[in-house]
Amino acid sequence: MMKNILTFILAGGKGVRLYPLTKNRAKPAVPFMGVYRIIDFVLSNAVNTGLRKIVLLTQYLSLSLDRHIRQGWDLFKYDVDGYLYPLPAQQRYGERWYEGTADAVYQNIYTLQMERPEHLLILSGDHIYKMDYKFLIEQHIKKDADFTLVALLYPRSESSRFGTLEINRENRVTAFIEKPSNPPPYKKDERFSLVNAGIYIAKTETIVKVLIEDAKNNYSSHDFGKDVIPKMISEGYKIYAYVFDGYWKDIGTLDSYFETNFDFLNDEEKPINLKDPDFPIRTYFPPLPPAHIKKGSDVLNSYIANGSEINGARVINSIISPLVKIEKNASVENSIIFERCVIGEGVRLKNIIIDKDNFIKEVDICENWKKYGLDLTEKNRVVVAKGWFKNA
Amino acid sequence: MAKRILLVEDEEDILSLYKDVLESEGYIVECARTGIEGVEKFKHSEFDLVILDIRMPQMDGIEVLGRILNEKKDTKIIINSAYGSYKDNFLTWGADAYLIKSSSTETLINKVKELIG
Numbered sequence: 001m002m003k004n005i006l007t008f009i010l011a012g013g014k015g016v017r018l019y020p021l022t023k024n025r026a027k028p029a030v031p032f033m034g035v036y037r038i039i040d041f042v043l044s045n046a047v048n049t050g051l052r053k054i055v056l057l058t059q060y061l062s063l064s065l066d067r068h069i070r071q072g073w074d075l076f077k078y079d080v081d082g083y084l085y086p087l088p089a090q091q092r093y094g095e096r097w098y099e100g101t102a103d104a105v106y107q108n109i110y111t112l113q114m115e116r117p118e119h120l121l122i123l124s125g126d127h128i129y130k131m132d133y134k135f136l137i138e139q140h141i142k143k144d145a146d147f148t149l150v151a152l153l154y155p156r157s158e159s160s161r162f163g164t165l166e167i168n169r170e171n172r173v174t175a176f177i178e179k180p181s182n183p184p185p186y187k188k189d190e191r192f193s194l195v196n197a198g199i200y201i202a203k204t205e206t207i208v209k210v211l212i213e214d215a216k217n218n219y220s221s222h223d224f225g226k227d228v229i230p231k232m233i234s235e236g237y238k239i240y241a242y243v244f245d246g247y248w249k250d251i252g253t254l255d256s257y258f259e260t261n262f263d264f265l266n267d268e269e270k271p272i273n274l275k276d277p278d279f280p281i282r283t284y285f286p287p288l289p290p291a292h293i294k295k296g297s298d299v300l301n302s303y304i305a306n307g308s309e310i311n312g313a314r315v316i317n318s319i320i321s322p323l324v325k326i327e328k329n330a331s332v333e334n335s336i337i338f339e340r341c342v343i344g345e346g347v348r349l350k351n352i353i354i355d356k357d358n359f360i361k362e363v364d365i366c367e368n369w370k371k372y373g374l375d376l377t378e379k380n381r382v383v384v385a386k387g388w389f390k391n392a
Numbered sequence: 393m394a395k396r397i398l399l400v401e402d403e404e405d406i407l408s409l410y411k412d413v414l415e416s417e418g419y420i421v422e423c424a425r426t427g428i429e430g431v432e433k434f435k436h437s438e439f440d441l442v443i444l445d446i447r448m449p450q451m452d453g454i455e456v457l458g459r460i461l462n463e464k465k466d467t468k469i470i471i472n473s474a475y476g477s478y479k480d481n482f483l484t485w486g487a488d489a490y491l492i493k494s495s496s497t498e499t500l501i502n503k504v505k506e507l508i509g
Contacts, residue, residue, distance in 0.1 A: 092455070094459055208485060212461070212482075212483070215462070217464075
């Protein structure tokens with residue numbers, strides 16, 4: 001079954017709302033929980049599902065993403081197992097970047113042509129969730145659908161920022177509205193709405209025709225949610241929803257980035273089992289010794305990655321990435337510290353995200369963030385760009 | 393007003409034959425002898441129809457088609473190839489018609505009339 005499926009992972013998003021974390025890297029390459037990158041989740045899902053023809057469609061600032069894929073995801077031997085590789089925008093049909101999600105796929109029709117899969121699975125590279133796509137694929141094939149999208153059960157009050165859908169008893173999609181002010185309730189439980197997760201599987205032949213039509217349309221923004229799905233419904237294509245009620249987070253803003261990281265520190269709500277041997281979440285692990293928590297340290301409810309040193313400091317509810325050094329009497333609370341940062345003696349950090357390669361000796365950067373030219377999120381969290389505080 | 397047709401074809405004999413026939417039907421015909429020339433002319437002028445050969449040196453008709461589609465004009469497109477096998481190429485589905493080159497020009501004229509009148 002998996003042999004006839006080609007997977008496209010859309011990994012070209014600029015992630016403007018995640019700036020400055022996306023200043024030097026594409027959104028899917030943003031580090032997550034200290035040791036992962038956002039893309040690791042969707043890649044793990046695909047590989048654990050048994051998919052073996054996986055192409056990442058990249059464009060902006062893909063260097064760090066490419067390096068991560070080479071280091072951590074060089075799993076397959078082409079002839080024997082299949083492939084997983086990043087494909088930068090080829091600009092084959094003109095000098096332009098991808099205009100929308102549908103355009104990203106359209107511009108890679110050449111790849112589809114070469115491969116001629118029966119079905120095309122389209123995933124987003126910037127969501128955190130765990131899903132075995134096998135069940136989605138099974139339903140899609142069983143229903144002989146032209147297009148199947150994953151519908152999430154989402155609290156109705158928060159559904160307005162998504163595409164929402166209505167389905168009939170057979171799960172066939174009867175209506176699809178992008179960002180409605182009053183999201184329609186899910187019939188089986190009115191507290192929820194069904195929202196579009198941006199996970200699609202389509203019959204290749206159908207989707208190619210639809211995408212070419214869409215490419216020719218001047219009025220289209222070339223987006224699956226805004227243009228392609230509504231049009232397919234109105235033209236009577238067989239579109240079904242696969243309802244998913246597991247953990248799914250879309251890392252849209254710096255605050256949702258922060259909160260999604262912290263979902264994993266929360267004991268009561270374990271969103272994804274990261275230790276499941278049957279469904280491992282893979283990443284690249286550099287060869288490093290275990291974290292060293294030294295004398296006089298106080299560490300509570302935190303993730304401390306390999307190669308880090310806590311030299312008599314206090315670390316509470318925080319995520320510490322590899323090769324971080326936290327010096328004596330420093331205090332780090334509710335914070336995410338990226339790789340190779342040094343937190344100097346007596347520095348006090350709270351509600352802050354610090355990108356890689358920062359050497360912080362200023363004790364008051366959280367209180368006086370403005371003075372240091374730092375960014376603040378909507379919910380008043382401080383963000384420090386990569387290498388902002390240089391080693392003096 | 394007379395309709396404008398862009399003819400992209402690298403074989404001189406076919407080019408002049410089609411040009412004569414189409415002009416005698418009252419169309420204005422612009423010729424391009426390579427794919428690159430075809431794309432350039434398409435970008436910088438307005439046409440009602442493009443008749444496109446596939447096997448051409450340098451830039452083949454499939455790539456020309458991709459670039460033409462990318463320009464998002466309402467122009468109709470006929471692929472006119474000696475080979476039926478290209479019909480199976482995904483991108484050719486973006487054309488409005490696919491004709492197999494034959495000795496008779498009647499089929500072509502009929503299709504042109506059907507598409508642009």
